[in-house]
Amino acid sequence: xxxxxxxxxxxxxxxxxxxxxxxxxxxxxxxxxxxxxxxxxxxxxxxxxxxxxxxxxxxxxxxxxxxxxxxxxxxxxxxxxxxxxxxxxxxxxxxxxxxxxxxxxxxxxxxxxxxxxxxxxxxxxxxxxxxxxxxxxxxxxxxxxxxxxxxxxxxxxxxxxxxxxxxxxxxxxxxxxxxxxxxxxxxxxxxxxxxxxxxxxxxxxxxxxxxxxxxxxxxxxxxxxxxxxxxxxxxxxxxxxxxxxxxxxxxxxxxxxxxxxxxxxxxxxxxxxxxxxxxxxxxxxxxxxxxxxxxxxxxxxxxxxxxxxxxxxxxxxxxxxxxxxxxxxxxxxxxxxxxxxxxxxxxxxxxxxxxxxxxxxxxxxxxxxxxxxxxxxxxxxx
Amino acid sequence: xxxxxxxxxxxxxxxxxxxxxxxxxxxxxxxxxxxxxxxxxxxxxxxxxxxxxxxxxxxxxxxxxxxxxxxxxxxxxxxxxxxxxxxxxxxxxxxxxxxxxxxxxxxxxxxxxxxxxxxxxxxxxxxxxxxxxxxxxxxxxxxxxxxxxxxxxxxxxxxxxxxxxxxxxxxxxxxxxxxxxxxxxx
Numbered sequence: 001x002x003x004x005x006x007x008x009x010x011x012x013x014x015x016x017x018x019x020x021x022x023x024x025x026x027x028x029x030x031x032x033x034x035x036x037x038x039x040x041x042x043x044x045x046x047x048x049x050x051x052x053x054x055x056x057x058x059x060x061x062x063x064x065x066x067x068x069x070x071x072x073x074x075x076x077x078x079x080x081x082x083x084x085x086x087x088x089x090x091x092x093x094x095x096x097x098x099x100x101x102x103x104x105x106x107x108x109x110x111x112x113x114x115x116x117x118x119x120x121x122x123x124x125x126x127x128x129x130x131x132x133x134x135x136x137x138x139x140x141x142x143x144x145x146x147x148x149x150x151x152x153x154x155x156x157x158x159x160x161x162x163x164x165x166x167x168x169x170x171x172x173x174x175x176x177x178x179x180x181x182x183x184x185x186x187x188x189x190x191x192x193x194x195x196x197x198x199x200x201x202x203x204x205x206x207x208x209x210x211x212x213x214x215x216x217x218x219x220x221x222x223x224x225x226x227x228x229x230x231x232x233x234x235x236x237x238x239x240x241x242x243x244x245x246x247x248x249x250x251x252x253x254x255x256x257x258x259x260x261x262x263x264x265x266x267x268x269x270x271x272x273x274x275x276x277x278x279x280x281x282x283x284x285x286x287x288x289x290x291x292x293x294x295x296x297x298x299x300x301x302x303x304x305x306x307x308x309x310x311x312x313x314x315x316x317x318x319x320x321x322x323x324x325x326x327x328x329x330x331x332x333x334x335x336x337x338x339x340x341x342x343x344x345x346x347x348x349x350x351x352x353x354x355x356x357x358x359x360x361x362x363x364x365x366x367x368x369x370x371x372x373x374x375x376x377x378x379x380x381x382x
Numbered sequence: 383x384x385x386x387x388x389x390x391x392x393x394x395x396x397x398x399x400x401x402x403x404x405x406x407x408x409x410x411x412x413x414x415x416x417x418x419x420x421x422x423x424x425x426x427x428x429x430x431x432x433x434x435x436x437x438x439x440x441x442x443x444x445x446x447x448x449x450x451x452x453x454x455x456x457x458x459x460x461x462x463x464x465x466x467x468x469x470x471x472x473x474x475x476x477x478x479x480x481x482x483x484x485x486x487x488x489x490x491x492x493x494x495x496x497x498x499x500x501x502x503x504x505x506x507x508x509x510x511x512x513x514x515x516x517x518x519x520x521x522x523x524x525x526x527x528x529x530x531x532x533x534x535x536x537x538x539x540x541x542x543x544x545x546x547x548x549x550x551x552x553x554x555x556x557x558x559x560x561x562x563x564x565x566x567x568x
Contacts, residue, residue: 016490017497021553041545043494045517048502050414050495052518056423057413062431063405069431070401070438 011036015043119177122148122157125170125204132157132182144168146187146204159187159204169208173201176217178328181305186213189224190231193305196325197252218250220305223265238271238286247278248301255321257287261301269293308346316341316366320377327353329370334378338366390450393441401441405434408451411492412458418488419462425469429461455492456485501551505544512537513544 010029013019019026030036122130125143132150135157139149144167147160157174176182176194184192187205194200198217211231223231225244233240235251235258245265251258260269261283269276269284271291278284283296297312304310309326311319317339320331326349333339345363347356357368357375367378389407392400409430416426433454437444446453502510512530515521516537521529523537 015494017493021549040549041517044498044545044548046491047495047498048514049518050418050491051499051502052514053414053417054410054495056417057410057430058427059406059409059413062409062413062427062434063402065431066405066434066438069435073435073439 008039011039011043014040120180120182121175121177123173123175125172142170142172142204144170144205148172148204156183156185158185161187161205167205167207170204171201172204173199175199178324179326183305186211186224188226188229188231191222191224193220195219195250195304196328215249215251217252218248218304220246220248220263220302222246237289238269238291241268241270242266246302248298250301251286252321252325255318257285259286259301260284261296261298263298263302307350308348310346311343313342313344315339316343316377319343320375323347323356324375327356328373329353330374332374332376334376338377338379341366390444390446393437394444396441401434401438404437408454409434411495412454414492414495415455415458415488416462416465419459420466420469425465426462429458429465433457433461451489452485455489459485459488497552498548501548504551505547509540509544509547512540516541517544 010019010023010026014021014023014026030040118131118133120132122132122135124130130140135148135150139147139160141147141162142159145162147162149158149160150156151158174182174184174194176196176198178196181196182194184194184200184202186192186202188211190211192200192202192213195218198215198219200216200219201214203212206229209229211226211229212234213232214234216235219233221231221233221242223242223245227243231242233242233249235249236253238251238258238260240247240249240260242265245267246263247265247267248261248263249259250261260267260278262278262280264280267278269278269286269291271286271289274291276284276291276293278293281295281298282293283298283301285292285294300310300312300314304322309322311322320339324331341364343364347359354370357370360366361368361380365380367380369376369378389400389403393404412433413426413430416429417423420426420429444453502513505513512526515526515529516523523534523541526532526537527534
């Protein structure tokens, strides 16, 4: 048995090139029996037959079919990849549009349901604090004889000039809490939209050669034209002068910078000795005692008083500041760098804050978790 | 085999010329394996075609644990077995085919058949024709004798002459190969 295996091994070694075909041991093995001779010849025949089979192979034809099939597959794959690449590029836009579309459904829903207007406070010249919900059409008199009335069911505070109004310069201050805003008409007819968490100190009746108001926070001004009396908005360290024009001033003390954005007409922004004149569509940024003017999309600054807050390629930090000023909550970032992300879109103002965050989660790769008046923003987990 | 790993690496990276090199190098031997198992030209060609299409499609996921050659031979071996099983449901496959070792035998066989090619070419024409008809096409000696108007004995002599020459040629070729290896190792 062992001998036989050894013998077969010799044949294998020869056939597979490990031993020459004229190896003396092998030749001896061949001569041993006709059976050995037959096995060797059979192996050679088999090899020859393989060659013969090989001849029948239509290599070119098969290759062409392979080529055809694989390039069909490659085309599909290429299309799929190209689609994915486009999809990757388009995703932010799609998300943006989706955000936009999702949010347009409830437009015009300004049913002051959630607005906090009952807590808007008017400080009179004598320091008296009046909740504007207490004002009515019969009104109340200021010390200079000006009558403060509420028009059309709490919509507008109006200052009515009485016959006996004196020229004494006295100030009122209107203070807006979170989740509220207010449109105020000043004594000269100038309309001021005050944003949430803002304060405007203004003369009940403009006296002298200029109209000066003092702003903390954000307000949009539609100035009544009076070329003889420039209208000046004074903020902490800068002022904006206008004649007849509309513009937005944002100077929250918890913002890193203040902004003056011009919608129409002309304004002059003054920071210390520096004066810059803005044309419509321009924005002055005041940051650490420097003044920079650039062109911007003014929509976010001129339409916040409507039903939505708009953002245009804005830092998440400032987006969240505006959302939190309106909805009133604290904002925390789970990882540094998140607040630097920029987004475009808009959010509704008169809805549940939870819905706003759901929308933002849908449109971004961020996670918003709201707990006890505090929102924590983190990257979505994969 | 002249194929080097660069072609396999190139294939992985989607280089079509590497893929073509691999096809040209392997497809004839793989076809022989498929043909031997299925005994059918068009089945064997389909199996080879299918294998190469899959090889290209899955080139990035290619995992080779023995050698690329072994990978190809075993893929064809099993694909052919499956094809035969599907076609002849009730037929028992021979034990030899089911044996995994036969993949290695097939690989060795493929090498031997390449070696015998030039040896066959060097046979005198009459000798080669008779050898092919007798051994490869398996015609009987009598048939061949009648076809070429020869005696049966002449046919026998020619066949054994063919075997002798083949052995001699194979020896020479082998020596040549040894010589090459010797040169390389110098």
